[in-house]
Each structure stands twice: as C-alpha cells, then as structure tokens.
Amino acid sequence: MTAITWWQGTLAAALAQAAAQQQPLFLYWGAQWCPPCNRVKSEIFAHSAVQTLSRQMLCYQLDGDSHGAQALAAQLRLRSYPTLVLFAPDGSEITRLPCELDGERFAAALAQALAAHAAGSSAAQAMQAALSAGRALSVAEWNLLADYSWDTDEGALLGERALAPTLLALLGSGVAEVAAAAAMRLRLHALLAQASSPEQGADLLLAVCADEAVARANMDILNNYGIELIKLCARRETVAAALRDRAALWAQDFWLAAPDKLAAARLQLRMARLLAPSAGLQEVAREQVAAALDAASDGYQLHTLVNTAVSLLNEAGLGADAEYLLQSHLPNSHTPFYFMLSLAGSARRRGDTAAALDWYQHAYETAVGAATRIQWGVTYLSQLMEQASADGARIAQARQALLADLATAGADAQYQRNHAQLQKLARWPQLGF
Known part of the structure; x- marks a missing residue:
C-alpha cells in the first residue's frame, strides 16, 4: 500500500475538485514542530487501513506556516494543531476527528464517518436529531x-452551545439503550467538561x-487526560489505582505503538505518584524511555517520543536526564527549536535565568515558518519582559526582530494563532503591539 496522496495546490482548488468528483475532502491542519502532529503522521497517516480509506477521499494538508494559512484557518474555524476535518463534497463539515486515537481506532472512526456521509448524515445532523428528538439515531x-473531536470544535458543531x-x-x-460504547465515551467527555458529580465520575472510571x-x-482520553479525570472524581485513591493498573498493562503491550506505550507509562507514573511516591519509579521511568526510543520507527515518531519522554522524566524527578535527552536530540531533530523551549523551561526550573533566556533567544533565532516565528518571537519577548525588564537593548x-516577522507575515499576522500570540503582549503596552 502506498502512502496517502495529498492534493497539491490551493484549498479552494481542492474543494472544487472534491465537488467535481463528488468525494469527501479530508483536511489536516498542523505544523512541522508540533509533537501531536508528528504522532499523527507516524501513527495515523502511516496506518494501512487509513491509507486504504484515503482512496475514498481527496486529502489536503494545510500547514500553519504556509502563506495565508492563518486567515484561511479563521474562516474554517481551525486553531489547535492538529485539527482533522472531513468535509462533504458541498463543503459542509461531516465531522472533526480526534488526533489522539491510534491508527486502528482512527481508521474505524474515519470509516464510520464516511459511512454516515454515504447514508446522508453528519455530526451536525445527528446532533440536531438527538437534541430535538426528531428521529432515532443509528448506532x-x-x-x-x-x-467527535470536541477539543478542536471551535464552535463548528456546537455553535453557541456550551459543551457540558x-x-x-x-x-x-x-444513547445508552442504542449504543453502549458511544454512551460510555460521551460520559467520559461529560466528566471532563465537569458535567458529572465526583461519585458519578468515580463509578464511571472504575x-x-x-x-x-x-x-x-x-x-486516548485516559492517557491524555488521566490527571484531569482523577481530580474530578471521589475515591481518588481507588480510582487512581485502577487507572495505574490499566496503564501498566498498556505500557507493556507489544501491539501498541511506541508513543502510546510511552504515554501509558507516563500515566502509570502519575497515578503511582498520587498513591505512594517512590524513588524506585525513577529507574522504571528510565527503562521505559530507553525502550520507547529504541523502538522509534521514523523521525516523526522520534520527535513525539522525545517530547513525551521529557515529560515522563520530569514527572519522575529526573530533570537532568530530561535535559540530556533534549540536548542529545537537537542535532538530528527536524525542528530543534521546539526542543530548545523545553531546555529553556528546564533552566527556569533550576533558577538559571540567564541560560533560560539564551535558550529562548536561540529557539527564536533558529525557528522556521511565518506563524512559528511569530509564536517563538512572542515567547522570547515575553520572557525578556518578565525576567530581564532592565535589559533595554536586548528587548529592543x-x-x-518580531516586527520584521510580522511584516513578512503581512495580513496573516492578524488572524487565528498569530493574533492570539500577539494578544499576549498586551500586558506591556509600551512595546507597541
């Protein structure tokens, strides 16, 4: 099976082609440096079942750093990297898909979305029918x-409705009477949206x-939001123990991809720390990180593995190990400036302000991409204002440099992620942004 074929050209042309061919259009919105985006590339887009399904669609990549991308993202309600949207041939949305699913689960979710479209439905139509009791929904x-990817909705499906x-x-x-598995997942989303009582949350997670x-x-929900879920539950020790034990099984599951196993190892550590902090967890963390990195299948996967490994090592109190790991992967990373921000954070935690600011500066100076440079530039300038406000020359x-990047971005500097970044500088009106 060959890789996914991505449409080359503008999104407008891609939408026109999808309409002409009467095919759905699959949109991937992301950035080169984004660890979840790199996981999507190595785990989802490389999966044979997803590649097979891609033949039923026209596929389009919208890079957040491409010309005019942020303005286009504002029109399409795209913000978080990555966002995965399936459009009908007429340009309406069929659904938004979660990026945290593994390849197998994502293929199943994509297949059901394509099937729903073929049957004349979409997430919006299904939700409207359910809320209005206009008709019974199918499984x-x-x-x-x-x-549905509620995390990246941006009002596309919810509109003005509140999530909870x-x-x-x-x-x-x-739903529980028709589709028990769907009901369970919706209940987990409801718990995260704080729409359940602590006792209900505990019963659900157990x-x-x-x-x-x-x-x-x-x-995907448990690995990524385990800590948040525990905080919303009663009987936290009992629930944490159950989640720890489940995560421990995933961390050793031969059939899971390395990023998911390492994410499970991090969840296992977090739950174990809640229950009984132990120095013995450090050696386990080192072993899990080493095994995951050894299993890396490509550069994209390695990028997300290093990111998760750094988080795991820091959680285990192994900050020096985390820094060493970051330093060792800078030379071969396709986006080393991303890891430099983590090194800056490590220096800050050590109280080494000078080293932190140097890393923030180096990260900005080596960052690539219009929107990326604005984000990294705002981060560096903000840190200077907070940590070295007396250094007028460096701030100037x-x-x-940031003004030059804004000029390069042109009108795109005022949209979506670029606009949100610039808003962070409003704390310092003297900067003039």
Missing part, C-alpha cells in the same frame, strides 16, 4: 458523535478500567 450516528449541557442532553437522548475492551476504546532587538 453509527451515535458513534460519530462519541468520536450539550453532552448531558445527548446522554439523555437514549467501570471503564474494569473492562479491557472499553478501556482500550478510550485509551527582540522587538525589532
């Missing part, structure tokens, strides 16, 4: 809503962890 439609009451309304629409199939189907130099 496929409930699965479409359960696998919307999820509660969906759960009250009979039930999820007790069922291997259910836990596996929701591994950083300000001028």
Whole structure:
C-alpha cells in the first residue's frame, strides 16, 4: 500500500475538485514542530487501513506556516494543531476527528464517518436529531458523535452551545439503550467538561478500567487526560489505582505503538505518584524511555517520543536526564527549536535565568515558518519582559526582530494563532503591539 496522496495546490482548488468528483475532502491542519502532529503522521497517516480509506477521499494538508494559512484557518474555524476535518463534497463539515486515537481506532472512526456521509448524515445532523428528538439515531450516528473531536470544535458543531449541557442532553437522548460504547465515551467527555458529580465520575472510571475492551476504546482520553479525570472524581485513591493498573498493562503491550506505550507509562507514573511516591519509579521511568526510543520507527515518531519522554522524566524527578535527552536530540531533530523551549523551561526550573533566556533567544533565532516565528518571537519577548525588564537593548532587538516577522507575515499576522500570540503582549503596552 502506498502512502496517502495529498492534493497539491490551493484549498479552494481542492474543494472544487472534491465537488467535481463528488468525494469527501479530508483536511489536516498542523505544523512541522508540533509533537501531536508528528504522532499523527507516524501513527495515523502511516496506518494501512487509513491509507486504504484515503482512496475514498481527496486529502489536503494545510500547514500553519504556509502563506495565508492563518486567515484561511479563521474562516474554517481551525486553531489547535492538529485539527482533522472531513468535509462533504458541498463543503459542509461531516465531522472533526480526534488526533489522539491510534491508527486502528482512527481508521474505524474515519470509516464510520464516511459511512454516515454515504447514508446522508453528519455530526451536525445527528446532533440536531438527538437534541430535538426528531428521529432515532443509528448506532453509527451515535458513534460519530462519541468520536467527535470536541477539543478542536471551535464552535463548528456546537455553535453557541456550551459543551457540558450539550453532552448531558445527548446522554439523555437514549444513547445508552442504542449504543453502549458511544454512551460510555460521551460520559467520559461529560466528566471532563465537569458535567458529572465526583461519585458519578468515580463509578464511571472504575467501570471503564474494569473492562479491557472499553478501556482500550478510550485509551486516548485516559492517557491524555488521566490527571484531569482523577481530580474530578471521589475515591481518588481507588480510582487512581485502577487507572495505574490499566496503564501498566498498556505500557507493556507489544501491539501498541511506541508513543502510546510511552504515554501509558507516563500515566502509570502519575497515578503511582498520587498513591505512594517512590524513588524506585525513577529507574522504571528510565527503562521505559530507553525502550520507547529504541523502538522509534521514523523521525516523526522520534520527535513525539522525545517530547513525551521529557515529560515522563520530569514527572519522575529526573530533570537532568530530561535535559540530556533534549540536548542529545537537537542535532538530528527536524525542528530543534521546539526542543530548545523545553531546555529553556528546564533552566527556569533550576533558577538559571540567564541560560533560560539564551535558550529562548536561540529557539527564536533558529525557528522556521511565518506563524512559528511569530509564536517563538512572542515567547522570547515575553520572557525578556518578565525576567530581564532592565535589559533595554536586548528587548529592543527582540522587538525589532518580531516586527520584521510580522511584516513578512503581512495580513496573516492578524488572524487565528498569530493574533492570539500577539494578544499576549498586551500586558506591556509600551512595546507597541
């Protein structure tokens, strides 16, 4: 099976071609430096089942650093990297898909989205039918809503609705009687949206962890939001122990990809620390990191593995190990400036302000891409204002460099992620941004 074929040209031309061919259009919005984006490339786009499904669609990559990308993203309601959207041939959205799913689960979610479209439905139509009680939803439609990427919605599906009451309304629409697996996932989303009581949350997480199939189907939520979920539950020690034990199994699962195993190892460590902090966890963390890095299959996967490994090592109190890992991977990284921000953070935690500012500066000076340079420039300038406000010459130099980047970006500097970054400088009106 060959790799996914990505449309070359403008998005407008891609949408026109999709309409002409009467094919859905799959949109990937991301950036070269983004660890979740790199995971998507190595785990989802490289999966044979996803590649097979891609033949039913026209596929388009929208890089956040490309010319006019941020303005276009504002029109399409794209913000977080990565965002994965499936459009109908008429340009309307079928659904938004979670980037945290593994390849197998993502293929299943994409297949059900394509099937729903073929049957004349979409996430918006399914939600409207459920909320209005206009008709009964099929199992496929409930699965479409359960696998919707609420994190990257940006109002595309919700509109002006708040997430928590919307999820509660969906759960009250009979989903449990029709699609038990979809109901469980929607309940997890509702818990994260703080729409459940602490006792309900505890019961839910214990039930999820007790069922291997259910836990596996929701591994993305548990791995990425385990700490947040625990904070919303009663009986935290009991729930943390159940989540720790489930994560420990995933961390050693031969069939899981290295990024998911390492994310599970991090979850295992976090739960173990909540229960009984122990120095013995450090050696386990080192072993898990070494095994994951040895299993890296390509540069994209290695990038996300190093990022997760650094987080895991810091959680284990191994800051020096984390810094060494970052330093050792700078020469071969395709976006070393991303890891330089982590090195700056490590220096800050050590209280070494000078080293931190040097890393922030080096990261900015080596950053590549219009939107990326604005983000890194704002970060560097903000740190100078916070940590070295008396260094007028250095601040002036950083300000001028950022102004040059804004000029290069042109009108795109006023949209989406660029605009959000510049808003961070509003604390210092003297800078004139």
